[in-house]
Amino acid sequence: MKIAIASGKGGTGKTFVTNNLYYTLLKQGKKVHIVDCDSEEPNVGEFISGHITQTQEVFQNIPVIDATQCIYCGKCYEYCSYNAIVYLPMGPFIQAIGELCHDCGACSLMCETGAITEIPRRLGTITHIDVTGQGTMTELRADIGVYTPVPILKKALSQITDDTLNLLDSPPGISCPFIATADQADFLVLVTEPTPFGLNDLKLTVETLRELKKPFGVVINRAGLGDNTLYQWLQAEQIPLLLEIPFDREIARIYSEGQILVNCNEDYLKQFEQLITNINAYIPIS
Template sequence: MIEKMKIAIASGKGGTGKTLISTNLFNALQKQNRNVTLVDCDAEEPNDREFIAGDLILSFDVTQQIPVIDESKCTYCGKCYDYCNYNAIFFLGEQRMIRVMEDLCHGCGACSVACEFGAITEKEDLLGTVSQYSISENCTLIEARMKVGVHSPVSTIKAAINATESNGIVILDAPPGTSCPFIQTVAQADYVVLVTEPTPFGLSDLKQSVEILKTLGKPCGVIVNRAGLGDLEVYNYLKQENIPLLMSIPFDREIASIYSNGGLLTNEDAEWEQKFNQLFTSIATEYGNSSN
């Protein structure tokens, strides 16, 4: 039986049910007394904690180093401006004017390297917070939470994933989309579960995600949520691409209602607990097959 594995729950389209799957899979594995960690990597809008309660045991800030220019030492040579690849230094040489545009800075440190006059020092800039919650003896929730107004959640997500020390099962609840935050998350996973819905929008975003996972060489399977709505195109696509359908969740007002109140299907309904246990078995089997 697989005891150690990183599973990312992802989707191109938002709102397909990533959090529903992540939290219920976590809960089912917790009930099996397994060693399991859930990492909420949707740092822009983290929600897992609405479903899973625990005690805060550790919290740390994620920061970057951003430049401070000492104008008494600055010679207005413009080298830092040339070195900055993010247009984060506003510079007018003739007017002897120089400013750091903090919102645009990525904290790469190039300007500090560029300055030959010791005019640039650095200060800490808050990007987000990582918090660790103890759920039960062997179960932990780690939340990445980006500070509102920050340009990118990537650093906070990376810090949260790096904070997992678990030797057990790790579930990564990924951010939506197919850009950097998504890639940073799935790149860390052994196996990726893509959650979709059977609509043209869902299918279009699913295809995009599958293409990236192929490039990254990550094995994946699919869960169709709100099955029964929409059309059958997604099933044809899965067959054609030979991608396993791991689970299907029907559109059901009862399920929607449990989720909307912050409840867990695996607590409310023994049948669903069974299905999520089965889901883990399917993932482990698929992963075993793919790595052979």
């Protein structure tokens, strides 16, 4: 089972919800694994710690074109779907751009003269962490300057086992890293806030998930901050409201101290238990 916690914009409280849901599930005796899929700015580890059991380096093959063997036929350029090859037949000039390459191998396959070789380039790391007897965590971290973290994300998600309930702390927005995360999820919890920006980005996320045919529900964080426009839209679109988290100074204090809300406040623990019950109504949590 894979439940992704996502948001259309940053700062809505996505990681806050993920961490508290994680500890609530642990308190219920479930075996839970959390994956910080935001490899460009991972922050789950700021609140959840343990001992590192394994660190993996992730590499991608980058093509290098040998101009002395190239006949400038342009086939590698034609078959590159990512515009990662610069080809000027009048030069002639040809060169692969490693930052745009997606390691599909099409250019090497189409080269008839063997002018293309591949060299490994490090993209980042995947760190596996044991949190408790029942809980584990995976942190993804992309190297500075990496054009897309999707290969790191796909490798980490491919290592998820079937005997664990997995929480995927999704990257913000609806770009490629989000799509790669949502594609693997059985259910998505969308965290938003009752503001014009929150509603606008939620609409974009909902439109995307409907194209992907993924089930989802909404958590409203900082409830009471804005007006009723968000609630009216959810009702009109028949989108389930899974939980409301109030705009509460006490929550902000606990969170700013790096603590987990459900470990500090029994009332909020009950609310997150209700969130699990509400999710269970749409997809069974085993």
